[in-house]
Amino acid sequence: MAGTKTTVREHEVELVVESADRVAEGVVALTLVDPDGGALPPWTPGAHVDLQLGELVRQYSLCGDPADSRSYTVAVLREPESRGGSSYVHEQLVVGSRVTVRGPRNHFALVSSPRYRFVAGGIGITPLLPMIAEAEATGADWHLWYRGRARAGMAYVDRLAEYGDRVTLLPGDETGPLELAAVLADPSDDTVVYTCGPERLLDGIEEICTASWPASALHLERFTAKEIEAPAGGERSFELELAASGVTLTVPPDRSIFNVILDAGISVLGSCHEGICGTCEQIVLEGEVDHRDSVLSASEQAANDAMMVCVSRCLTDRLVLDM
Amino acid sequence: MTPARRSATSEMPSDCWYAAAPSSSVGRGLLALRALDRPVVLFRTESGGAVALEDRCAHRAYPLSAGTLVGDAVRCGLCGFTYDAGGQCVSVPSQDNVPFGASVAAYPVQESDGLVWVWLGEPGRARLHRIPSLPWLVAEGWASVGGETEVAAGFLLLHESFADVTQVPFVAPEIAPAVLGAVSPPLDVVVTETTVSLHREYPPAPLPSWQSEMLGGPTADFTTTQDGHFVSPAVWVDHWDVADAEGTTARLRFTQLVTPTAPGRSRVLWRVSRDFAAADAAAGERVAAMFDDYYARVFRAMEIAQAVLDTDGPGPEVNVAADVAGLKVREIVLRMLAEESPVVRTRRARV
Numbered sequence: 001m002a003g004t005k006t007t008v009r010e011h012e013v014e015l016v017v018e019s020a021d022r023v024a025e026g027v028v029a030l031t032l033v034d035p036d037g038g039a040l041p042p043w044t045p046g047a048h049v050d051l052q053l054g055e056l057v058r059q060y061s062l063c064g065d066p067a068d069s070r071s072y073t074v075a076v077l078r079e080p081e082s083r084g085g086s087s088y089v090h091e092q093l094v095v096g097s098r099v100t101v102r103g104p105r106n107h108f109a110l111v112s113s114p115r116y117r118f119v120a121g122g123i124g125i126t127p128l129l130p131m132i133a134e135a136e137a138t139g140a141d142w143h144l145w146y147r148g149r150a151r152a153g154m155a156y157v158d159r160l161a162e163y164g165d166r167v168t169l170l171p172g173d174e175t176g177p178l179e180l181a182a183v184l185a186d187p188s189d190d191t192v193v194y195t196c197g198p199e200r201l202l203d204g205i206e207e208i209c210t211a212s213w214p215a216s217a218l219h220l221e222r223f224t225a226k227e228i229e230a231p232a233g234g235e236r237s238f239e240l241e242l243a244a245s246g247v248t249l250t251v252p253p254d255r256s257i258f259n260v261i262l263d264a265g266i267s268v269l270g271s272c273h274e275g276i277c278g279t280c281e282q283i284v285l286e287g288e289v290d291h292r293d294s295v296l297s298a299s300e301q302a303a304n305d306a307m308m309v310c311v312s313r314c315l316t317d318r319l320v321l322d323m
Numbered sequence: 324m325t326p327a328r329r330s331a332t333s334e335m336p337s338d339c340w341y342a343a344a345p346s347s348s349v350g351r352g353l354l355a356l357r358a359l360d361r362p363v364v365l366f367r368t369e370s371g372g373a374v375a376l377e378d379r380c381a382h383r384a385y386p387l388s389a390g391t392l393v394g395d396a397v398r399c400g401l402c403g404f405t406y407d408a409g410g411q412c413v414s415v416p417s418q419d420n421v422p423f424g425a426s427v428a429a430y431p432v433q434e435s436d437g438l439v440w441v442w443l444g445e446p447g448r449a450r451l452h453r454i455p456s457l458p459w460l461v462a463e464g465w466a467s468v469g470g471e472t473e474v475a476a477g478f479l480l481l482h483e484s485f486a487d488v489t490q491v492p493f494v495a496p497e498i499a500p501a502v503l504g505a506v507s508p509p510l511d512v513v514v515t516e517t518t519v520s521l522h523r524e525y526p527p528a529p530l531p532s533w534q535s536e537m538l539g540g541p542t543a544d545f546t547t548t549q550d551g552h553f554v555s556p557a558v559w560v561d562h563w564d565v566a567d568a569e570g571t572t573a574r575l576r577f578t579q580l581v582t583p584t585a586p587g588r589s590r591v592l593w594r595v596s597r598d599f600a601a602a603d604a605a606a607g608e609r610v611a612a613m614f615d616d617y618y619a620r621v622f623r624a625m626e627i628a629q630a631v632l633d634t635d636g637p638g639p640e641v642n643v644a645a646d647v648a649g650l651k652v653r654e655i656v657l658r659m660l661a662e663e664s665p666v667v668r669t670r671r672a673r674v
Contacts, residue, residue, distance in 0.1 A: 004489070004645040005509040011520075041515040042453055044662075066451045106516045111662050112445070137447035267647070269514070 007267045010050075010102050010279070011041055017097045018071065024155040027123065028090055029075040031064075032101060039069040045130035046108035046194075046221070049074070050271055051085075052100035054092070058085035059277050061127035061196075061221075062104060063156075066134075072101065075155050077123040102271065107278030107295050108221040110134055113192045116142040119183060119205060121197020122149065125156060127221060131194060132163070142166060147178045147201070180204050187213040196221045206298065215299035222294040225274040225311075235313065241320045242266065243285055257309040257319075268309070268323070275311035282309050287319035335359050335478065335583035336659045338444035340454045341557045342580040342592055346437050349373050353397065355388035357584045359443050363430065364388040368395040374408045375441045377428035381412060387427065436460045438580070438592075444663070455554045459576045459596045466601035468611035469578075469594035472618060476625035478556055478583040479656055480632075481591065484625055485559040485579055486551060486649035488521060495617045500547055500565075502528035512648045517659075519553040519651045530565060533609060534573065537600040543567040553652045556659070557581055573599040587629055593618050 015032040023029045034040060048061045049072060064073030076089040093099065110131045118128045118135075125146055135142040144167045148154035151171035160167045170178050184193065184205065193213065195205050202220050209218040235253035240260060242249070251260045258280055261268045270280040275293035284307050291301040293308035300306065309321070337359055344365055348354060354365040355378055362378035364387050378386045380399040390400035396413060398405040403416040410429035412421050431442040431449040436457040442449040459465045474481065484490065488510060502525045511522040527544035535541065550562040561577040580592040595614045600606035 004507040006512065006645050006647055007509065008512040008514065008647050008651070011513050011515045011518075039456065042517050044451075044516065047516050067453060069453055104516045109658070109662050112664060134448065134451060137451065138445050139447055 008269060009267075010105065010269060010271070012100060012102045013040070014098050015040075015072070015101050017093055017095055017099065020093060020095055023075060024157075025150075025153040026078045027075055027153065027155045028078075029063075029073055029155070030089070030093060032072045032074070032099065033070060035098075037070070040072055041104060042066065042069070043104040044106055045110045045134050046127050047104040047106035048108075048127070048277070049104050050102035050277070051089070052102070053085055053088040056084050056088065057102075057271060058089075059272060061108075063126040063129045066130060072104075075123065075126050077155075105277070105279060107281070108194075108196070108219060110194070111192060111219070112138075113190065114140055115188070115191040116140055117183065117191060117193045118142065118144040119178075119180075119193065119195040119197070119201070120144065120146045121195075121201040122147070122153070123155065124195070124197030124201075124221075124223070125154070127196050128194060129156060129159070132160075136163065144168065145170060145178060145183050147197070148172060180208055184208045184213070187217070189214055192217050192219060194219045196223075199224065199226075210298055216297075218297055220297065222276055224294075225276050226292075226294040228292045228311075238287075238314045238316070239318045240314075241286075241318065242323050243320055244323050251313070251319075256311065257313065261309065261323075266323070270310055273310045275308050278308065280308055280310045281306055283322035285320040285322050288315040289313075289319070290315045334660045335586070336444075336556045336656060336663060338448050338452065338659070338663055339556050340433070340440040340442055340449075340452060341582045342438040343375065343441040343582065344439050345592065346373075346434055346439055349439050351392060353388040353390070353392055355386060356590070358441065358582050358590075360583075360585045361443065362386060362388075363441065363443075364397070365439060365441075366392055366397070368408055372408075373432045373434055373439045375430040375432045375439075376406065376408075376410050377430075379427065380404055381425045381427055382415075455558045455560075457558070457560070457578055459598075460578060460594055464601060465576075465596050465598050466607055467594045467596040468607055468614065469592065470611075470615055470618065472591050472593070472622055473584070474589045474591055474622045474625060475587065476589060476622070476629035477587045478581045478589045479653060480625055480629055481579070481581055481589055482553060482556070482559055482652050482656070483649040484621065484628075485561070486519070486521070486553065486652050487646070488523060488549065488551065488648075489645055490621075495620060498531065498533075498613060498617055500525070500528055500531050500534075500545075502526065502547065510645055510648075512651065514651050517555070517655060519648050519655065521549075521551045521648045523549045525549070527567075533613065534565070534599075537597075537603070537606045537609075538571065538573055541567055541569075541571055543569060543571075545571075551648070553648075553655070556583070556656055573597070587633060591618075591622070 016035045017030055018033045019031045021029045043062055048059045050057050060074035062072055063075055076086055078090045079086045116135050120128050147170040150173040237252050240249045240251050245266055249260050249264055251257055258270050271277045278295040284305055289304055289307045290313040292311040349365045350367055356363050364376050364378035366374055378388050382402045382404045385401040387397045391398045395408050396405050404412055405414045407413050410427045412425035433440045433454055435454055437460050440454050508523050513520045525547040527546050530545050545565040545567045548564045552560045559579040563575040566572045576596040578594040582590045584590050
């Protein structure tokens, strides 16, 4: 009997836009359903899906109710400097449009904790909404700081009003700046921090947490890839061993690990190819990883036991992965 | 070879709906069972609603299931403390006032597809998780046989075994179509955040004799489509659909309902459902006997594997490409366990 050819892929389904509602200035919420009324795969707070938008693939957090098996909701901000995804959603997708959805997957999962601090910047509120609902349902002690440029552009402030003084709204046109030092004061072992928003906000939070919080307290999700400069001496080549497959390959300076694996005919999951979606994560057995992703936290990167093979490379001559 | 791994994990996911018992087993008596290393008692109220309570009196170590159902309340058979369907102590024999805080845990319960599902996790999260849909267990045109087995093997080991598509022809050569052992078609594995599915299609081949007889002895060859679904730590479902060129089809559904009872131990409610010869009692008896034997062999094998893990600990394992579904299941379960852990720790599960 010949070997079993095995392919592994993510769940993919064509859904239809059931409604497209403007939920704030420049923000549209899409409700996506199976045209045949089928149940959609379950997910947990923090999960996201890929939307296939013409030639583009973009990741959007699910911000509806995980108990709803019939529909997914995503909220999309029209970015003035759109790389194409947000303008496609705003201009091309209307009620009745078909869109291919891949996932869900979750690299921003909510860990169980008695206390949470949530910090949202603008449209970064979306993954935090279902997290907040779960924190509230479990009776956890939590607080949300929600920063936006102006109140009119802040999505879901109505929904958040029901939580009363657990939510601090910080519209830039009404209040002063978000004082991160105060938000992140009093680090404690039984508190976790979840944040999503623009680069500058996350960098500020990461800086404070790295300095004064327990290593695994911070959980963040970035919209865009961190900017990482190429090494001064140029990229280097290294040997790649796939332990479970029993294959040894060479990764040349101009090819990603992901592509080298694919070219060898080995099934590997991947989506964004820029280190933000977390789909291609692999377990590292040997070798010092040169992390270039925007998914793993500083402490997770330092652990050197996992990597995103689409962008990260290796600092040593040999890298061994558990695949 | 991969590093030592954690099939032998002693942790059990609690944020999950488990199929505690068939609806028909829960009535106006007290049904005791173990789940997640806890004692649970099930009963129905006078209006028919299913109730699940912690099966241990708050007064002294004594199971409520050894007591009496009085209306919608349970009275302890040792001390007479009486608890309502919400687990609240409502009367004690020795005094007029109920002691402050006297109660037993009451677990969220739902009924669907002929099963009583119990939630033993954080109660607030129950609503956020769905109960799997298993319509063939109750739908018209389908007939099911099944059994219940206490297995001395962990729930994850069982799921990994269900995920191993290459196992069936080795464990039970007479049940599977001969084509299973003869060819190995491509295996398509589809993952989501919380589920793993696998799919294979076999080329036309004769049916196994038992199935052929139940279908009236068709002569043509049948294609077989095999699907497996890891739905949650509580449910693995297999689909076996056959079809011939003349349009004859026959569908089988194997539902494996797993409840971890203790570290390294599980209870499995298994059901074999068919949409052919559904009204044929003799066919039902034959299917029941055949699969009773099949599951006994599968579970025995898993008990042996668990014993190896218990004695010698987890060791290095060689994985082949076809193991990917089982490894994905392991990854999902370990991530669930990491997220449930009440202490702050790294969010990523490592296999």
